Amino acid sequence: MPNWIGDLVMATPILADLRAAFPKASITAMARFPICQLLKKDPSIDELFCFTKPSNQFLRREDLRNIIAKIEVGKFDGAIILTNSLSSAWWCWQARVPRRIGYSAHFRRFLLTDPIAKPKEKMHQVDFYKRLLEPLGIPRSKTAPHLYLSPKEIEMSKEILYQRGYREGGRLIGINPGAAYGTAKCWLPDRFRQLALELSKEGTVVFFGDAATFSLVRKICEALPQNVLNLAGVTSLRELASLIQDCDLLITNDSGPMHIAAALGTPLIALFGSTDQFATGPYRKSDAVIDKRVSCAPCFRRKCPIDFRCMKEISVEEVVEKAKKCLK
Numbered sequence: 001m002p003n004w005i006g007d008l009v010m011a012t013p014i015l016a017d018l019r020a021a022f023p024k025a026s027i028t029a030m031a032r033f034p035i036c037q038l039l040k041k042d043p044s045i046d047e048l049f050c051f052t053k054p055s056n057q058f059l060r061r062e063d064l065r066n067i068i069a070k071i072e073v074g075k076f077d078g079a080i081i082l083t084n085s086l087s088s089a090w091w092c093w094q095a096r097v098p099r100r101i102g103y104s105a106h107f108r109r110f111l112l113t114d115p116i117a118k119p120k121e122k123m124h125q126v127d128f129y130k131r132l133l134e135p136l137g138i139p140r141s142k143t144a145p146h147l148y149l150s151p152k153e154i155e156m157s158k159e160i161l162y163q164r165g166y167r168e169g170g171r172l173i174g175i176n177p178g179a180a181y182g183t184a185k186c187w188l189p190d191r192f193r194q195l196a197l198e199l200s201k202e203g204t205v206v207f208f209g210d211a212a213t214f215s216l217v218r219k220i221c222e223a224l225p226q227n228v229l230n231l232a233g234v235t236s237l238r239e240l241a242s243l244i245q246d247c248d249l250l251i252t253n254d255s256g257p258m259h260i261a262a263a264l265g266t267p268l269i270a271l272f273g274s275t276d277q278f279a280t281g282p283y284r285k286s287d288a289v290i291d292k293r294v295s296c297a298p299c300f301r302r303k304c305p306i307d308f309r310c311m312k313e314i315s316v317e318e319v320v321e322k323a324k325k326c327l328k
Helices: 005-010 012-021 035-039 057-073 086-094 125-136 151-163 189-199 211-221 237-246 256-264 316-327
Strands: 028-032 047-051 078-081 099-103 114-116 172-176 204-207 228-230 249-253 268-272 289-291
Touching: 005 012, 005 035, 005 125, 005 256, 012 125, 028 035, 035 047, 035 237, 047 057, 057 086, 078 086, 078 125, 086 099, 099 125, 114 125, 151 237, 172 189, 172 237, 172 256, 189 204, 189 211, 189 316, 204 211, 211 228, 237 256, 249 256, 249 316, 256 268, 268 316, 289 316
Parallel strands: 028 047, 078 099, 099 114, 172 204, 172 249, 204 228, 249 268, 268 289
Antiparallel strands: none
């Protein structure tokens, strides 16, 4: 499975389509820790293989041998390699998996039994992954990304909110002001602050984020009303997903939480600037996107080298108006 939260969520239709095509097969999903946790409870898989790719060079060789040994033990008939890295194809080749399907990027064609050229036509990332099922005779489906949560997890997420003063019955509006790839994907912090102030009149506002965005969110939330909650850096991935499912609306940059919301059916507003909504936007939910489509976008840069017009052209008033319509 892919190595980023959003990409992993966009790849979940692969699991459902495989299960539909091979109902009696044993299917293992292999994904990096901790994002592998998002695949727990998925009824399409029989086993979840979580692994940690070593960063310590002294342990690297032994740890990689352990990953390869784990694949060998599975006695798999085939591997569908959704990542484009050389290492992922090499692991499956070393483990002698008979059939190895993947894109022939990064000099790994010789490691694959079914190397597939990257498509020249523009397509959504979900369909980009689905294309890897074609060698198995599985046509491209309309299956959408999906995540699965237990009733207990959803109940526990309500307890997290309750401990911070939220009471059921009122609207719950989520805001995710960060993004893993870089600041060029992120709306301006002061505008998220103004947005939270306005939407706090409509219900409880809860900010989400990981440990890397903790200080950003803390600064945004300073001196805001008591019904603006900061949960950045305090939730696990599955807790985050449960909380997002609880929300009446999530407002977010192009990010992992955006795809989590789309997969769970949570209404959302996605703010796009440097990235391409047609490739990585919420799948088949283009009406949820605000994208000014300025002349220099999508540039796919981590930081804007000029005037950041793609995000600056999105006004607080526009987002508030769209949010109120969604909440109705």
